Amino acid sequence: MEAMIRIKGLAKTFTLHHQHGAVLPVLAGIDLEVVRAECVALHGASGTGKSTLLRSIYANYRTQHGSVEVRHDGRWVDMAHAGPRELLEVRRATMGYVSQFLRVIPRVPALAVVAEPLIAAGVPQAQAEDRARALLARLNIPERLWSLPPATFSGGEQQRVNIARGFITRHPILLLDEPTASLDADNRAVVAELIREARAAGAAIVGIFHDLEVRSCVATRLFPLRRPEAAA
Amino acid sequence: MIGNGYNFAYLDEQTKRMIRRAILKAVAIPGYQVPFGSREMPLPYGWGTGGIQVTAAVIGPQDVLKVIDQGSDDTTNAVNIRRFFRATTGVATTERTVEATLIQTRHRIPETPLGEGQVLIYQVPIPEPLRWLEPSEAETRKMHALEEYGLMHVRLYEDIARHGKIATTYDYPVRVNGRYLMRPSPIPKFDNPKMDRSPALQLFGAGREKRIYAVPPWTTVKSLDFEDHPFEVQRWNEHCAFCGATDSFLDEIVTDDKGGRLFACSDTDYCRGRRETAAAEPQTAPAEQALA
Amino acid sequence: MTTPLLRVEGVSKRYGAHVGCLEIGFDLWPGEVLAVAGESGSGKTTLLNCVAGRLQPDAGCIEFDTRHDGPQDIYAMSEPRRRLLARTDWGYVHQNPRDGLRIGVSAGANVGERLMAVGARHYGRIRGTTCDWMNKVELDPARINDLPATFSGGMQQRLQIARNLVTHPRLMFMDEPTASLDVSVQARLLDLLRGLTRELGLAAIVVTHDLAVARLLAHRLMIMKEGRVVESGLTDQVLDDPQHPYTQLLVSSVLQA
Numbered sequence: 001m002e003a004m005i006r007i008k009g010l011a012k013t014f015t016l017h018h019q020h021g022a023v024l025p026v027l028a029g030i031d032l033e034v035v036r037a038e039c040v041a042l043h044g045a046s047g048t049g050k051s052t053l054l055r056s057i058y059a060n061y062r063t064q065h066g067s068v069e070v071r072h073d074g075r076w077v078d079m080a081h082a083g084p085r086e087l088l089e090v091r092r093a094t095m096g097y098v099s100q101f102l103r104v105i106p107r108v109p110a111l112a113v114v115a116e117p118l119i120a121a122g123v124p125q126a127q128a129e130d131r132a133r134a135l136l137a138r139l140n141i142p143e144r145l146w147s148l149p150p151a152t153f154s155g156g157e158q159q160r161v162n163i164a165r166g167f168i169t170r171h172p173i174l175l176l177d178e179p180t181a182s183l184d185a186d187n188r189a190v191v192a193e194l195i196r197e198a199r200a201a202g203a204a205i206v207g208i209f210h211d212l213e214v215r216s217c218v219a220t221r222l223f224p225l226r227r228p229e230a231a232a
Numbered sequence: 233m234i235g236n237g238y239n240f241a242y243l244d245e246q247t248k249r250m251i252r253r254a255i256l257k258a259v260a261i262p263g264y265q266v267p268f269g270s271r272e273m274p275l276p277y278g279w280g281t282g283g284i285q286v287t288a289a290v291i292g293p294q295d296v297l298k299v300i301d302q303g304s305d306d307t308t309n310a311v312n313i314r315r316f317f318r319a320t321t322g323v324a325t326t327e328r329t330v331e332a333t334l335i336q337t338r339h340r341i342p343e344t345p346l347g348e349g350q351v352l353i354y355q356v357p358i359p360e361p362l363r364w365l366e367p368s369e370a371e372t373r374k375m376h377a378l379e380e381y382g383l384m385h386v387r388l389y390e391d392i393a394r395h396g397k398i399a400t401t402y403d404y405p406v407r408v409n410g411r412y413l414m415r416p417s418p419i420p421k422f423d424n425p426k427m428d429r430s431p432a433l434q435l436f437g438a439g440r441e442k443r444i445y446a447v448p449p450w451t452t453v454k455s456l457d458f459e460d461h462p463f464e465v466q467r468w469n470e471h472c473a474f475c476g477a478t479d480s481f482l483d484e485i486v487t488d489d490k491g492g493r494l495f496a497c498s499d500t501d502y503c504r505g506r507r508e509t510a511a512a513e514p515q516t517a518p519a520e521q522a523l524a
Numbered sequence: 525m526t527t528p529l530l531r532v533e534g535v536s537k538r539y540g541a542h543v544g545c546l547e548i549g550f551d552l553w554p555g556e557v558l559a560v561a562g563e564s565g566s567g568k569t570t571l572l573n574c575v576a577g578r579l580q581p582d583a584g585c586i587e588f589d590t591r592h593d594g595p596q597d598i599y600a601m602s603e604p605r606r607r608l609l610a611r612t613d614w615g616y617v618h619q620n621p622r623d624g625l626r627i628g629v630s631a632g633a634n635v636g637e638r639l640m641a642v643g644a645r646h647y648g649r650i651r652g653t654t655c656d657w658m659n660k661v662e663l664d665p666a667r668i669n670d671l672p673a674t675f676s677g678g679m680q681q682r683l684q685i686a687r688n689l690v691t692h693p694r695l696m697f698m699d700e701p702t703a704s705l706d707v708s709v710q711a712r713l714l715d716l717l718r719g720l721t722r723e724l725g726l727a728a729i730v731v732t733h734d735l736a737v738a739r740l741l742a743h744r745l746m747i748m749k750e751g752r753v754v755e756s757g758l759t760d761q762v763l764d765d766p767q768h769p770y771t772q773l774l775v776s777s778v779l780q781a
Binding site for chain 1: 551553556711712715718722740743744757758760761764765767768769772773776
């Protein structure tokens with residue numbers, strides 16, 4: 001199967017300048033390759049850098065050593081060193097990221113929130129909105145909420161809007177950070193189904209799943225993370 | 233004939249040269265406002281000092297001068313200015329447009345079409361067409377230099393938005409020679425078409441604002457408008473009560489305190505000329521001819 | 525697309541001994557929104573005015589990819605050309621809407637002025653286009669003849685935006701576009717700007733001291749301090765993983781409501 005993510009020797013350290021310059025190494029010497037139709041579950045104790053690794057792949061976090069290559073538009077792009085324009089292009093067309101919490105924007109209705117990434121990818125608005133409706137329905141968001149901004153939704157509802165937004169584009173690479181955290185059993189099952197479908201369609205997925213049931217349902221392998229040797 | 237130690241036409245020769253240089257520059261750049269060193273004249277600003285200085289600079293002993301104010305030769309202003317030039321130059325004066333070589337005017341263009349060799353000198357209060365919206369002189373100069381005239385159309389747009397049509401009826405902005413935006417002085421828009429490709433030389437003087445501009449003979453002068461609100465001149469349903477003209481600019485005159493009014497040609501020379509022509513034809517009396 | 529819409533290299537501007545901005549460089553591509561954030565005196569407004577053609581820098585080069593002649597140094601071109609660009613292909617939104625509007629003429633005249641400045645001569649069509657844009661910025665077109673002074677601050681700001689957009693500029697410069705507005709009004713305006721930049725594919729440079737504005741509007745973010753860029757990157761990079769001490773200080777200082 002075609003490799004989609006190639007991480008080599010990745011290391012990341014946080015330097016907290018306003019806490020006496022405390023240096024926190026979080027990732028060290030990470031090597032990982034992910035191919036199509038795989039779902040790699042990152043696992044390790046709290047503080048071992050699972051979220052950090054995910055964000056580093058998405059170039060949300062910066063890294064100090066190594067490379068994070070992703071397959072985009074028939075070539076490899078190193079997210080750790082590419083320029084802003086390329087990074088934006090990769091995010092737009094190839095790689096999606098579902099964060100733990102929905103970032104709430106005032107006034108924008110749920111339907112628009114979900115449809116937005118698809119419209120940004122070039123799909124006409126009407127079509128994008130149709131797909132958004134289908135996903136919201138599947139995730140059991142009541143129709144009366146579709147035209148409302150998610151600011152007043154419950155945590156679980158917000159997370160489901162977040163997931164819909166993440167899955168609508170069918171990007172070939174998906175990064176999932178605790179996608180089922182605030183969901184009940186039924187909705188967890190729906191999300192697991194969505195992940196499996198994406199995998200079946202050839203997506204390369206990297207995720208953090210604290211719910212072991214979901215993890216056993218969707219993950220094809222585990223990638224363990226350890227705390228790096230503390231620096232100081 | 234020139235008494236009291238005054239130079240010919242009141243201004244000293246150096247001043248006349250300075251004004252003539254400004255006039256030459258103005259003629260070379262039609263519609264462009266040329267700054268000049270406006271002098272103290274024996275009448276206050278607002279009474280035509282700019283026009284008088286231009287006339288004084290170009291008038292020669294052989295000229296025949298006509299002075300009108302609102303089309304009439306016999307208002308106080310016209311009489312005074314004419315007398316001023318008679319006293320300081322001794323040139324012949326006339327009330328007949330066809331006889332004049334120089335015509336100084338306030339707020340009207342004569343109805344009788346002008347010919348080559350005639351010079352029309354306008355008295356101008358505010359020369360800058362963009363002043364209504366842009367108080368900065370530096371900025372309006374830049375706008376003229378860069379041909380940024382959108383703002384003038386904004387003014388006309390506002391008229392239409394507010395009144396349903398372009399409400400400006402005098403001092404109507406024009407584009408000279410396809411380039412400079414110009415204020416023709418407070419002549420009625422009725423007169424604007426007369427400026428277009430006139431055989432006469434048209435000079436404009438603003439004394440208080442210290443600007444001279446010019447429209448050389450045969451230059452295009454186009455009034456601004458919109459495609460769907462084209463430029464139109466005023467029309468009357470009435471005719472002149474004295475000469476019967478239907479094609480001249482009419483003044484409305486209140487005759488009594490019961491609402492009686494009549495309309496008469498604003499251009500007194502034109503009106504008299506028509507009456508004289510009609511009187512020369514023996515059969516019909518003027519009044520009957522007017523009603524025919 | 526191989527050339528950036530705007531290329532800025534080594535731009536510096538001093539005010540006597542005081543540094544306005546120093547050695548600033550970046551590329552901006554079509555459709556990208558770049559926020560320039562910093563506190564008072566950081567040089568962000570100086571930089572904005574330099575790249576917007578309003579303030580000639582002492583050093584450096586600013587190239588704009590013109591529609592017909594390719595990339596051009598904006599200070600090497602003639603002033604008439606630069607002014608024409610500023611009226612057509614660029615927009616500039618002032619912090620105080622009164623600085624960006626003609627207070628003495630109606631809303632419709634404000635929005636239509638740029639059209640008339642580039643030769644529009646059909647009153648009916650100008651009105652039609654103006655009404656369309658007023659709708660787009662959520663202003664009631666029935667108020668087209670009203671004077672700007674009769675509009676609220678937020679409405680004036682939206683009017684200013686419409687005034688700039690009628691000529692379909694590809695690049696907008698915004699100087700703290702929401703800073704003079706009440707908080708509730710800010711949200712609406714930011715939402716409008718966000719929607720319009722996406723819908724119209726506008727590139728924009730937005731100067732702000734408010735990181736939340738950057739988060740909402742911008743793809744990229746530059747942090748300035750004392751005339752220099754101390755950090756730059758994607759907005760989420762700079763805000764979620766600040767590297768420079770000053771950026772870390774700024775980010776940690778933002779109050780969470």
